[in-house]
Every structure is written in C-alpha cells, then in structure tokens.
Amino acid sequence: MSIAALLGACSSSKKIETRYSKEPSVQELFQGSAPAYPAVKFAHMSDLHVFDKTLGVDTPDFQEYLRHDRKMLKESEEIIQAMFAGIQKQKVNFLILSGDLTKDGERHNHEYLAAMLKKIEAAGTPVYVIPGNHDLRNGDAFKFTQTGRERIPSVELSEFAEIYNDFGYSTALARDPNSLSYVAEPAPGLLLLALDSTKAKQNDLKKHPITYGHFTKETMAWIEEQLILARRNGKPMVAMMHHGIIDHYTANKKYYGEYLVDNNDPIAEVFAKYGVRVVFTGHYHAQDITLRKFDHIAHNPVLYDIETGSPVTYPSPYRIYEIKDNTLYVTSHRVQSIPSQKDFQKFAHQFVLDGTKVMAKDVMAGYNVSAKDQDYLAPLVAVAYVAHLAGDEDASKKPPIDKKKLGFMGSMVYDNRKPLIDSWWEDLSPADNELVIDLK
Numbered sequence: 001m002s003i004a005a006l007l008g009a010c011s012s013s014k015k016i017e018t019r020y021s022k023e024p025s026v027q028e029l030f031q032g033s034a035p036a037y038p039a040v041k042f043a044h045m046s047d048l049h050v051f052d053k054t055l056g057v058d059t060p061d062f063q064e065y066l067r068h069d070r071k072m073l074k075e076s077e078e079i080i081q082a083m084f085a086g087i088q089k090q091k092v093n094f095l096i097l098s099g100d101l102t103k104d105g106e107r108h109n110h111e112y113l114a115a116m117l118k119k120i121e122a123a124g125t126p127v128y129v130i131p132g133n134h135d136l137r138n139g140d141a142f143k144f145t146q147t148g149r150e151r152i153p154s155v156e157l158s159e160f161a162e163i164y165n166d167f168g169y170s171t172a173l174a175r176d177p178n179s180l181s182y183v184a185e186p187a188p189g190l191l192l193l194a195l196d197s198t199k200a201k202q203n204d205l206k207k208h209p210i211t212y213g214h215f216t217k218e219t220m221a222w223i224e225e226q227l228i229l230a231r232r233n234g235k236p237m238v239a240m241m242h243h244g245i246i247d248h249y250t251a252n253k254k255y256y257g258e259y260l261v262d263n264n265d266p267i268a269e270v271f272a273k274y275g276v277r278v279v280f281t282g283h284y285h286a287q288d289i290t291l292r293k294f295d296h297i298a299h300n301p302v303l304y305d306i307e308t309g310s311p312v313t314y315p316s317p318y319r320i321y322e323i324k325d326n327t328l329y330v331t332s333h334r335v336q337s338i339p340s341q342k343d344f345q346k347f348a349h350q351f352v353l354d355g356t357k358v359m360a361k362d363v364m365a366g367y368n369v370s371a372k373d374q375d376y377l378a379p380l381v382a383v384a385y386v387a388h389l390a391g392d393e394d395a396s397k398k399p400p401i402d403k404k405k406l407g408f409m410g411s412m413v414y415d416n417r418k419p420l421i422d423s424w425w426e427d428l429s430p431a432d433n434e435l436v437i438d439l440k
C-alpha cells in the first residue's frame, strides 16, 4: 500500500490528521528485512542565497553590507546557473535545495529563483525545496540604491509554499500543519522527509532573522508519525533540513551552536531509531560529513549528516548522490567558470580569504587587539576557516602560530579562539567530498 493510500483522501488536512489506534513498537517495525532503496541519482545544492543584481549591487550601502557578510552575492545568479548546467549534464532524477534560497527572504528574490527552477523542471529535473533561516519573515529584506537602502517585502510561510508550490509542496504526500515540512516521493520507492527547521514564526520583521533552528514538539510528533508510516509501508526515507544535526567539528556547539538544530540529539535519535541513514543539510556553507553511531539502539544504526557548501561561498560546491544496490555514492563538484570570472575557483578562493581577514580584524578591533596582532592573526584565522569550508581538512597544512609574537590582548583573544581555530583544521570522520555509504 502506498503512503498516499494509507493516509486516505488526497486533501492534505485529512492526511495530516491520520493517527494509529495502536502505535507499532519499534521491534514490530523492524521485523523482517529493511526496505530496499531504489536505484536513483540526484543532486544537492544548499544556501543559494540568490540576489537579483537589479536590487542594487554597485551601491555604497551594498558594498558596506558585504564587508560584514562576504558572500558572492553579486555573482550569485551566474554561479547558480553554472551549477544548474553542471547538474543537468549529470542527468539526475531530481534536485534538492536545503534552504537559504535567497539573500534575505525577499519576495522578489524568491520569485526570481522560482522562475529559474521552473526552467530546470521543464527540462526534466524535478526540484524539492525547504526554507532556511534567511528565507522567511526577514527584517533584512532590502533593495539598495545610490542614496541608501529601502525595505522590500519578505514572505510569510504560506507565501513561501505558494511560490514553491511546484517544488515540493503541490506533490507532497503529507504536510506538517505547524511548519513548512513535508514528505515527498521524488523517485518511486524513495521517500524524502523535507523539514523546515527554522524559527521563522518568532522572527521580528524589523530585526535580523533568528539563526538558530528547532522543531516544536508538535512537529517532532509529526516527524515520528511520518517515519512510522514510511517503515510500515516498506519504503526507505532520506531527510533534508537546513540546520545541521550532528556536530561538524569538535567546537561546533560551543562557538556556533546556532548552526545545529536546537534539539539535534533527540531528532538524531528518532531518525536512527526508525532507520533513516542520511540527512542532507547546509547552513554553515561548508563541505562536511559527520556520522554518529547509536550502539544502544538494537539494530546499531549509523546516521550521517551530509552538509553541503554554498554556491556563494568558496569552493562553490554541489553534490551528486547515486544509490545502487543499497549503497550511496557521494561525489562533490565545483563551479569552475562563470561568464564574469573565467578562473572562478581562484576568484572565489581569494574572495573568501580577503573577506574572512576583514571580518576577523573587525572582531579583533572590538577587543582592542593591536593592528600588528590583527595583521598576524587574521590570515591564520582565514586559512583555518577556508580549510573547513572545502572539507577533507589536512591538519598537517595548519600554519604554526607563535604566541610570543602577540601582545596582551592579541594573546587573550587567541587563547579564547584557539579551540575553534584548531577544530576547523580537524576533520571528523568520515571523508567530506567523496564517500561511499552502506545504507543497509
């Protein structure tokens, strides 16, 4: 029986209300063999942050904005188009986009992207989206002019689902009534649990959007219900969400906890319990895969968090996934050239190094670190961060830091940030760019 049949009539409200008279135990669900994965090939992009140049890129306020947020926004449309072209050559069955679709949730940019996606779908690649923390009810939605910036409309949750109706919502088998989460069947026999991990309902439309992510207890219950349904129907399920679910480096939670969904441990546990093996994530703009083992769960599951970087941040990667014989083959690809930058990788690398140095210096200046110490530390911070963004970090390339060269405040700030810098260089298992995962 298909999930749609099990859920009953096709109105989404009816589907959502489905409950079981007796909830099956996990043991009951795991009796018999695990569901087999169909042979399928698909692509993953995250954090597109599209920005239509007509909203004003060559303006003083936009340049000032970029000083604090070094994304290749001016080039975003060109990079995304180059990525789409690369993906279409791969002849994938579908494409997933794990949130932060726009610079800052501008209705204009959502519609701009949806028009691009329509062409991708028309050419034979269905697309499935979810929102990220920048996409909804965002107080930073502006257009830029020569004399300043002007607030422009962002989108409410219902508007997001309307704009992306053709990209997941209209064909959803089930939708969560409390968020923009849904379940789709992007290829026969494979279910996609597409989760809205944002806190968008709590955003203040006059302020920055909330970077943290969470799942309410109602959405947690809905997720568990969908996992049970998938299991009962004998269909394997993969998940995608914007926020990370497993720490991507040792200091992740301590320094950048807002990049993991708040309740990441319980949700990871629920995924593991019901046999989800892989979660596709984004948010940090880094290429990083981590895993967690659950020895206390009877079938000893392993869960993988496959985080994918962003087109607007070096190295501008996307991933291709191929499932064959219950094995997932992960490959990673980079945009090599765009019309305005023939040697795009070189440009992107320099852009992120320069931008990170400026931002690191701004932070250090706030702590009265001397200009000399800023000049010494900023490049060391930048290369560590960039190593993490690219994935497969090689700690042997970490440049030594000589504390004797630092003054008092430089030394204090370095001591405080040392665990972060060190852990950006440390690659937690497994490999980040090319990987084979046994799904059984």
Ligand SMILES: [Fe+2]
Pocket: 047, 049, 100, 132, 283, 284, 285, 310
């Ligand atoms: Fe992002």
Ligand SMILES: [Fe+2]
Pocket: 100, 132, 133, 134, 242, 282, 283, 284
């Ligand atoms: Fe994000």
